[in-house]
Amino acid sequence: MASFMDPVLGWLLYLHPALGMMVISLIIALTTTFAIKLLTNQSLMKDLKDELNELQKQMKELKNNPKKMAKINEKVMATNGKYMSHSMRPTFFTLIPILLVFGWLSSHIGYYPLWPDHNFEFTAVFEDEARGEVELILPEEIKLMEGELNREILRNEVTWILSGYEGDYSIDLKRNNKTYSKRVLITKEREYAPVEKSFRKKILFISTKEENGLNSVKLSNQEIKPFSDVLILKSLPLISKFNWFWTYFLFSLIFSMSLRKILKVY
Numbered sequence: 001m002a003s004f005m006d007p008v009l010g011w012l013l014y015l016h017p018a019l020g021m022m023v024i025s026l027i028i029a030l031t032t033t034f035a036i037k038l039l040t041n042q043s044l045m046k047d048l049k050d051e052l053n054e055l056q057k058q059m060k061e062l063k064n065n066p067k068k069m070a071k072i073n074e075k076v077m078a079t080n081g082k083y084m085s086h087s088m089r090p091t092f093f094t095l096i097p098i099l100l101v102f103g104w105l106s107s108h109i110g111y112y113p114l115w116p117d118h119n120f121e122f123t124a125v126f127e128d129e130a131r132g133e134v135e136l137i138l139p140e141e142i143k144l145m146e147g148e149l150n151r152e153i154l155r156n157e158v159t160w161i162l163s164g165y166e167g168d169y170s171i172d173l174k175r176n177n178k179t180y181s182k183r184v185l186i187t188k189e190r191e192y193a194p195v196e197k198s199f200r201k202k203i204l205f206i207s208t209k210e211e212n213g214l215n216s217v218k219l220s221n222q223e224i225k226p227f228s229d230v231l232i233l234k235s236l237p238l239i240s241k242f243n244w245f246w247t248y249f250l251f252s253l254i255f256s257m258s259l260r261k262i263l264k265v266y
Helices: 007-013 016-038 044-061 066-087 090-108 242-263
Strands: 121-124 133-137 142-144 151-152 157-164 169-175 178-186 196-199 202-203 205-207 214-219
Touching: 007 016, 007 090, 016 090, 016 242, 044 066, 090 242, 121 133, 151 157, 157 169, 169 214, 178 214
Parallel strands: none
Antiparallel strands: 121 157, 121 214, 133 151, 133 169, 142 157, 169 178, 196 214, 202 205
């Protein structure tokens, strides 16, 4: 399914994932840094930054004098509040474009697609105590490669091996006369449906068990780890496992700090 962001960002898909994330991180860092420089009073920002540094030095010197330290802390809070209010102004101009970029990245860079005529797994995850049968209902274009559509729930998971033609589908699960649907996208393009869908009941930030014990349904899209085949970095246990977001975060941190220093942005 084409996105209106494809003409803007589609070229990233032709680059190695690590290089692609490096380039987009640099572009976003340049955009936000210039936005801060052009949309804020840099003279005032510098004065506030210098004042904060001076107050922090005073706090270190007064660590044995709680009363004076408390007064200095009040000044720090007030100055920091002014600094934050001014630095937030560019966010109003950059937030929506950045969110659009992030939305596109999460649906194109996080996983590899499910390819036409290639086997993939469709897994239903249940509560530990869930028992009984669950039925898989497939569209005509998707075929079951092994076993039966009706399966017994064992060890809280049921997995079906499937394969299908290119297309955007909905696969249903039926349990105790209730039907659950999951979108499945099979394509040669660098795009995919959400890999996992939760069916737990949610009230604000609290989730509770679904009545039939179904927690989630997940697909077997391979996750993209940009540094997993990069010389030297692939041997580092933590960095080699970074997904697209943490790769962006690492590059963004490096570029943002460097650009602020080079361009003297406060």
